Amino acid sequence: MNMIVCVKQVIDPEAPPASFKIDTASNSVVPPAGVPPVISPFDEQAVEAALRLKDAMGGTITAVSLGTGLLRDVVKKPLSMGADELVLLEDSAFDGGDSWSTAAALAAAIKKIGEYDIIFCGRQAADWDSGQVGSGLAEILGLPSVTLAKKVEVTDGKATVERVIPDGYEVVEVSLPALITVSNELGEPRYATIKGIMAAKRKEPVVWTPADLGIDTSQIGVAGRRTKMLRLFQPVREGTCEIIEGEDEADAGANLAKKLSEAKLL
Amino acid sequence: MADNKGVMILAEVGDGKLAAIATELLGAGRKLADDLGEELSAVMIGSGVGALAQEAIAFGADKVYVVDDALLKDYRTDSYMAVMEKVAKEVMPRVLLMGQNSIGRDLAPRLAFRLDTTATMDCVELAIDPDSKMLLQTKPVYGGNARAIFTSESMPQMATLRVKAGEPLARDDSRKGEVVNIDAGLDASAIRTEVKDTVLEEIEGIKLEDASVVVSGGRGIGGPEGFKDLEELAKLLKAAVGASRPPCDNGWVPDTIQVGLTGKIVSPDVYIAVAISGSSQHLAGCSGSKNIIAINRDAEANIFKEAAYGVVGDWKKVVPAFRDKLKELLG
Ligand SMILES: Cc1cc2nc3c(=O)[nH]c(=O)nc-3n(C[C@@H](O)[C@H](O)[C@H](O)COP(=O)(O)OP(=O)(O)OC[C@H]3O[C@@H](n4cnc5c(N)ncnc54)[C@H](O)[C@@H]3O)c2cc1C
Ligand SMILES: Cc1cc2nc3c(=O)[nH]c(=O)nc-3n(C[C@H](O)[C@H](O)[C@H](O)COP(=O)(O)OP(=O)(O)OC[C@H]3O[C@@H](n4cnc5c(N)ncnc54)[C@H](O)[C@@H]3O)c2cc1C
Numbered sequence: 272m273n274m275i276v277c278v279k280q281v282i283d284p285e286a287p288p289a290s291f292k293i294d295t296a297s298n299s300v301v302p303p304a305g306v307p308p309v310i311s312p313f314d315e316q317a318v319e320a321a322l323r324l325k326d327a328m329g330g331t332i333t334a335v336s337l338g339t340g341l342l343r344d345v346v347k348k349p350l351s352m353g354a355d356e357l358v359l360l361e362d363s364a365f366d367g368g369d370s371w372s373t374a375a376a377l378a379a380a381i382k383k384i385g386e387y388d389i390i391f392c393g394r395q396a397a398d399w400d401s402g403q404v405g406s407g408l409a410e411i412l413g414l415p416s417v418t419l420a421k422k423v424e425v426t427d428g429k430a431t432v433e434r435v436i437p438d439g440y441e442v443v444e445v446s447l448p449a450l451i452t453v454s455n456e457l458g459e460p461r462y463a464t465i466k467g468i469m470a471a472k473r474k475e476p477v478v479w480t481p482a483d484l485g486i487d488t489s490q491i492g493v494a495g496r497r498t499k500m501l502r503l504f505q506p507v508r509e510g511t512c513e514i515i516e517g518e519d520e521a522d523a524g525a526n527l528a529k530k531l532s533e534a535k536l537l
Numbered sequence: 538m539a540d541n542k543g544v545m546i547l548a549e550v551g552d553g554k555l556a557a558i559a560t561e562l563l564g565a566g567r568k569l570a571d572d573l574g575e576e577l578s579a580v581m582i583g584s585g586v587g588a589l590a591q592e593a594i595a596f597g598a599d600k601v602y603v604v605d606d607a608l609l610k611d612y613r614t615d616s617y618m619a620v621m622e623k624v625a626k627e628v629m630p631r632v633l634l635m636g637q638n639s640i641g642r643d644l645a646p647r648l649a650f651r652l653d654t655t656a657t658m659d660c661v662e663l664a665i666d667p668d669s670k671m672l673l674q675t676k677p678v679y680g681g682n683a684r685a686i687f688t689s690e691s692m693p694q695m696a697t698l699r700v701k702a703g704e705p706l707a708r709d710d711s712r713k714g715e716v717v718n719i720d721a722g723l724d725a726s727a728i729r730t731e732v733k734d735t736v737l738e739e740i741e742g743i744k745l746e747d748a749s750v751v752v753s754g755g756r757g758i759g760g761p762e763g764f765k766d767l768e769e770l771a772k773l774l775k776a777a778v779g780a781s782r783p784p785c786d787n788g789w790v791p792d793t794i795q796v797g798l799t800g801k802i803v804s805p806d807v808y809i810a811v812a813i814s815g816s817s818q819h820l821a822g823c824s825g826s827k828n829i830i831a832i833n834r835d836a837e838a839n840i841f842k843e844a845a846y847g848v849v850g851d852w853k854k855v856v857p858a859f860r861d862k863l864k865e866l867l868g
Binding site for chain 2: 416418503
């Protein structure tokens with residue numbers, strides 16, 4: 272099994288909402304001070320999905336990340352979890368893209384990597400929450416796709432995927448090669464092992480530029496964008512919460528009941 | 538490009554009815570079509586769905602394209618892709634909208650790439666710019682911490698609309714419209730996925746999406762036993778039980794009751810958040826509630842910024858007293 276996992280470095284989505292700031296002049300997000308970026312959580316789960324298949328049937332896993340300012344400690348996480356190779360598309364020409372130009376660049380890198388049975392993506396990147404790059408890659412590469420996977424198994428050249436739907440899941444069979452996007456229902460990604468961390472430290476990522484991919488720079492980054500962002504803003508919260516007090520916590524609970532019933536809410 | 542005209546929505550059908558998301562899209566689409574002075578059309582895909590075309594008209598469509606084929610009984614990426622590609626190329630709409638649900642999430646991005654255009658996912662507001670006539674697509678980003686307004690010049694301008702973000706029109710059966718049948722022209726061998734089974738995790742009682750009162754528990758509930766207490770409260774209030782993500786991820790409750798950005802979107806009259814901190818991703822699923830009530834032992838918890846009423850305290854002490862008093866008051 273040859274697997275490719277697309278992994279994006281993002282601002283930690285679990286940072287407290289109060290630390291979130293926007294620079295309205297440049298329409299951009301100010302990374303919160305002292306909170307290091309992380310691998311988008313669903314992408315970590317995509318790595319986990321690949322590792323489970325590798326555990327079961329062997330194979331290699333190549334992680335691919337596109338971006339600028341990629342921190343080695345962050346983007347090497349898939350390696351420390353057990354992935355074999357790391358490819359970085361790190362060049363200012365790749366920067367500032369939208370789902371369209373990001374998918375175009377990643378597809379070119381995947382073609383260059385060559386052989387694969389499954390490409391894994393996260394269900395959506397935890398910053399722009401778009402959820403398009405996976406399906407876009409499948410379309411560009413002409414592959415079948417299954418989105419929102421919570422379990423992936425492979426037998427006889429076919430993958431059986433449990434796909435999350437609102438009230439349960441579907442069991443979908445897909446021929447390989449295929450693209451699969453992974454949702455959090457897959458379960459916790461494994462911790463990096465000491466051995467993995469040591470191996471990741473020694474491993475140098477492969478860095479590709481647009482020229483290495485033979486892709487025209489008009490297709491990628493800002494130049495390849497199809498969407499224009501007019502405005503980025505933080506919605507204002509009215510927020511006036513009435514705190515109900517009492518002699519003790521139980522009394523406050525009883526007073527809350529009185530309050531809600533007086534306000535005819537319950 | 539100048540040839541693209543009109544607003545088109547995907548009208549999903551479920552359980553022999555027009556799905557709620559279809560009426561929401563028709564409501565939102567009607568407004569856009571009127572602002573453009575152009576037509577609103579609905580695409581209805583399935584097996585034996587033609588009978589529902591009139592219903593789409595009653596909810597606002599001028600024209601309904603029906604694609605009826607036994608192969609379209611259940612959603613498959615490849616078959617729906619083929620049909621939507623065909624319809625979009627034939628009709629050439631200016632705007633093409635779907636719901637941000639399990640079909641739209643899967644279909645919209647892929648279709649956008651195939652049609653050589655782009656989509657904005659999970660919009661909460663859609664409007665026509667009065668000057669440029671472009672579709673203004675407002676979408677929460679960074680888990681809901683911010684919003685961005687996008688436009689795209691490639692046609693059709695595609696977007697998915699968040700569940701419950703569109704306002705359905707009142708049903709009017711006297712509305713007139715046209716129904717057009719389009720042949721699916723499907724090749725079964727081109728469908729590369731096969732659904733072997735569908736496993737539904739039935740939840741007893743009131744459906745979370747439809748409930749007017751929701752009692753939700755978070756990580757601070759501590760385990761499955763704690764949710765029994767919340768269920769008891771919910772029963773008393775004829776409410777549905779929801780959860781933030783950690784209780785689902787930890788297996789205390791089924792995944793299907795997760796509320797939030799990647800779970801269910803609810804907008805009840807009263808949303809009682811117990812031991813939930815109020816992350817932006819959780820609020821994405823419940824901020825449409827009329828009243829949020831928060832019970833949390835941390836006075837600084839973000840949930841209090843969204844709540845109308847709150848109690849600062851240990852839920853294990855607050856909730857039983859709250860429930861007993863309610864029992865007394867509701868008699
Ligand atoms: C200043 C600024 C301006 C922007 N302006 C726009 C704009 O005008 N229009 C617009 O659409 N977007 C804009 N973006 C967001 C854009 O850069 C997105 O990151 C881009 O659309 C990629 O898609 P996504 O992050 O939404 O990925 P999704 O489609 O949500 O990602 C799905 C999956 O694809 C894979 N993936 C995605 N990105 C990468 C990556 N970089 N490396 C490896 N794998 C990846 C991952 O597996 C991920 O889980 C802007 C961003 C910034 C910082
Ligand atoms: C891309 C993305 C998508 C996500 N989608 C979702 C989603 O759809 N839904 C979702 O919910 N989350 C989602 N999350 C996760 C989200 O970021 C938060 O991690 C999650 O919502 C936190 O859940 P919580 O509030 O229950 O837990 P915590 O943040 O850990 O909060 C627990 C709260 O319980 C309180 N508490 C503890 N003990 C008690 C007690 N005895 N009495 C009273 N209060 C107590 C604490 O004070 C605390 O405020 C997503 C994350 C990402 C990155």
